[in-house]
Amino acid sequence: MRKINVIIVDDQYMARQLFELYIKSSGRYQLAGTASSGQQALSLVQAVSADLILMDILMPDGENGLETAARIKAIRPWIRIIAVTSMAEASWLKRAREIGIESFWYKESSKETILEVMDCTMNGDSVYPDQPPKVKLGLSSNTEFTQRELEVLRLMTRGMSNSSIAGELGISENTVKSHIQHMLDKTGYKNRTELAIEARIRGIVVSIP
Known part of the structure; x- marks a missing residue:
């Protein structure tokens, strides 16, 4: 064979x-x-x-x-x-x-x-996990974030401002701020910069071309 x-x-x-x-x-x-x-x-x-x-x-x-x-x-x-x-x-x-x-x-x-x-x-089968592995992020984990929160977080790792994120996702700047605050509450991080850096280090959100 x-x-x-x-x-x-x-x-x-x-x-x-x-x-x-x-x-x-x-x-x-x-x-x-x-x-x-x-x-x-x-x-x-x-x-x-x-x-x-x-x-x-x-x-x-x-x-x-x-x-x-x-x-x-x-x-x-x-x-x-x-x-x-x-x-x-x-x-x-x-x-x-x-x-x-x-x-x-x-x-x-x-x-x-x-x-x-x-x-x-x-053999012709497709093997896919149901979801990404659970990764700890502060007091929380990636599995506890909503899809929209992950979208906001992904853009944060690019260094985008709240207004730029709002324009990219078609939502208000206040909504962006709300998503970020929810993530800070979940993780216990002090600010958006710490949250974005830790999320990128752990591979939870990674922006590539």
Whole structure:
């Protein structure tokens, strides 16, 4: 039986080495190549035969693995892709589905192993978590925030003012202030700057191109 050719796309050397180890020990998969950036991945898929890609989402210089996956789907639609991340950014699940990415795997918190997700994906199944992993944020966690609060928080991490956030979301500035105050009350943080910094550090909201 022909082994399944896998490309690993991850900017972290240790992550690539770990995935390589899993692939080589599986007996079912073989490494077709590795890339540490989206641009390298695009070049690689055009140079080698690949059946499956393990695609990290957040890469160097804010590079977006999801958009790289979309570009790959446009030129090699038969290649199956598993989005891989350790970040709890909720919007990435929706975006991955929109692109047509077959499966989504959280590095630290998924109950399935990466090989189990690879097997399911290559068997034609789609593996997606119901929601991002729970991440502590002050006295609260990401799972206790509303969708709108997360949208406001995501724009806050870009350094946007309340008025700019209001314009972006089509709501009043007072509503923005109310959402921020609710988040401060939930988390116990002193101000919006502390809230935004801690949320970004923990990967709860991550803005990438």
